[in-house]
Amino acid sequence: MTLEHKRPRLEIEYCTQCRWLPRATWMAQELLTTFEKELGEVARVPGTGGVFEVRLDGEGVWSRKSDAAFTDAAELKRLVRDRIAPDRTLGHSER
Amino acid sequence: MTLEHKRPRLEIEYCTQCRWLPRATWMAQELLTTFEKELGEVARVPGTGGVFEVRLDGEGVWSRKSDAAFTDAAELKRLVRDRIAPDRTLGHSER
Numbered sequence: 001m002t003l004e005h006k007r008p009r010l011e012i013e014y015c016t017q018c019r020w021l022p023r024a025t026w027m028a029q030e031l032l033t034t035f036e037k038e039l040g041e042v043a044r045v046p047g048t049g050g051v052f053e054v055r056l057d058g059e060g061v062w063s064r065k066s067d068a069a070f071t072d073a074a075e076l077k078r079l080v081r082d083r084i085a086p087d088r089t090l091g092h093s094e095r
Numbered sequence: 096m097t098l099e100h101k102r103p104r105l106e107i108e109y110c111t112q113c114r115w116l117p118r119a120t121w122m123a124q125e126l127l128t129t130f131e132k133e134l135g136e137v138a139r140v141p142g143t144g145g146v147f148e149v150r151l152d153g154e155g156v157w158s159r160k161s162d163a164a165f166t167d168a169a170e171l172k173r174l175v176r177d178r179i180a181p182d183r184t185l186g187h188s189e190r
Contacts, residue, residue: 016131025124028139036111036141043138046131
């Protein structure tokens, strides 16, 4: 968390060759719905070569390459929550 | 069109109080699918006060306030196409 008031930018870079737009859309939608007040924006960035990366203000949150396999929305929400709203509970998805 | 190679950023700012996320998502999805190779990214930006604005690299493309009523996806595609890929045909949606 920074001290400035600008809300963080989350970006999802996805591989268009792999047709991962729907996957990126789903994740983006879940995050925008959950962190509507905390996030400044959610961007989807078309990429290539099997990329699927989630970044907060440019810093990696989750990467298909380094973290192996795909994450699910609940895990991704926890990762984002831990960085932008650590005191917040995510309700049933954490139980 | 600029001479640099960086592909343009499109952003859609939508009013969360009006619950326009699904509308913003639909428009973003249409544009990302059509301009997958031309756009560098598509961002959704949560806003308030009835805002629904589409911007390309910060420049207004369409605004609910100034353009009145809502646009449809085909019109928005034409507006974006005119700026980032003027030679391109949009197929059946232009007929």
